[in-house]
Each structure stands twice: as structure tokens, then as C-alpha cells.
Amino acid sequence: MTPMAALAGAHLAHRQTPGMLRLLTHPLFAAGALAMGVGELFGDKMKSAPDRTVFLGLLARVMSAGIAGAALSPRGRERTGGLLAIATAVPLAYLTLAGRKRVMRRIGQTRSGLIEDALIVAAGLAVVAGAVRR
Template sequence: MQAPSLFWSVLIGAIASARSMTPMAALSAARLLGRHTPGKLALLDRPLFKYGALAMGAGELAGDKMKTAPDRTVALGLVARVMSAGIAGAALAPSGRERAGALAAVATAVPLAYLTLDARKSAMKRIGQTPSGLIEDALVIAGGVAIVALAVKPDRRG
């Protein structure tokens, strides 16, 4: 059974709603493992982008646990989600539908950022900032890795 054409783009947008850098880190890891995305983006083959995205993904996970970490719905947080979701959504869209994939991912990421923030705040009240963040990290990383793993294919160029 084949997934609907923008299915993976919408799902990666949901991941970006909670962790803006996880979609880019997951795509970069896939490229480093010799996988290719359905959507064509030369950016994914640039070493600075691949390694930078991995570093930013790890940094975001650490920074999120700090008491001074801003909410994901502040302007800069939303801009990061728009950019990450757009790039990842385009990469996971079928070839020729990259723009539609980017739009679908962004349209998912931005409103869900508010819902995931509410869920996180609720969890923080019950179990604290660090435990709720670690649980959210585990769910988001697992989801991002699964989505990318299911959406990409082995690189047959070499």
C-alpha cells in the first residue's frame, strides 16, 4: 500500500511542531546513511548542511531542558519551524511536488506548535520540566526517525 502523496510531509510537519531541528537532523542522518528523499533538494548533499543540522538537532534537545528556554511559539521558534518543516516537507514530497510538500508541512507545524506547547506545559505541571522534556524528546525523535526511514529509499547512484 502506498502512502498518499503528501502524507510524509504532513507527518514531518507534526514533528517540527515539537522540535524544530529534528526533521533536518533526521534527514541529514538519512543522507549520511546513503538514503535519498523523494523530493529533490541539493541542500541535503552539502556537508555543512548535513553536519550542521545534526549539531543543531542535538543542541536543541539540550537547550530545551533549560529553565530559560523560550516557548516554541515565540517568533524565532515559529520561524525555525517554518524553515525546517518547509525544507523537510519538500524533501519528503514526491518529486515535482516539493512546493506542495513544503506548504503541507508548514501548515501542519505552525498550528500544532501551539497544541504541543500546551501538552508540554501540562506535562511540566505534573512531572517537571526535565522529565517532560525527555519524554517529549523520545517521542519526537522516534517519530522523526520512523517517518524519514519509511519515506526515503536506498541511494542507487553508486
């Protein structure tokens, strides 16, 4: 949900994405995306949280990455941007999960999750900030 939350935040800050982003231009959907992004940050720390590679986790990742990739792509190249984002997000789900599990054995679930979240949120904000305009 991080890509959607970052895009919603950019929209609420009156920034425009290069590609079409109709859904998050509605204040209700923007607020919902922000709430889901924050909820994911908290939910990920729970011991009962499923791996990101379960079907629904991957489906949410594919949808979020596809929408974000399309929105951040130049106009007319949204489909390519969405597909590229999906092709990046799915393998990264497996790679980051493997890395998280290794770190989690050393420092625990909560601390490893906080570090991972800080890195992902910073990266997401940097990508969105670099692509949007006033």
C-alpha cells in the same frame, strides 16, 4: 530542528529523499543540521529556553518543516509537501506546547522534555525512514 537532523542522518546513511534536497547533500550542512538537532534537544531542557511559539521559534519551525516536507514529497510535488508540512507544524507548535505545560506541572521540565523529545525523535525517524530509499 528534528526534521533537518533526521534528513541529514538519512543522507549520511546514503539514503535518498524523493524530493530535491540540495542543501543537506553537502557534508558540512549535514553535520551542522545534526549538531543543531542535538543542540536543540539539550537547549530545550534549560529553564531559560523560550517557548516554541515565539517568533524566532516559529520561524525556525516553518523553515525546517518546509524543507523537510519538500524533501519527503514526490518529485514535482515539493511545494505542496512543504506547504502541507508548514500547515501541520505551526498549529502543532501551539498544541504540543499546551500539552507540555500541563505535563510539566506534574513531572517537571526536564522529564517532560525528555519524554516529548523521545516521542518527536521517534516520529521524525519513522516518517523519514518511510519516505527515503537507498
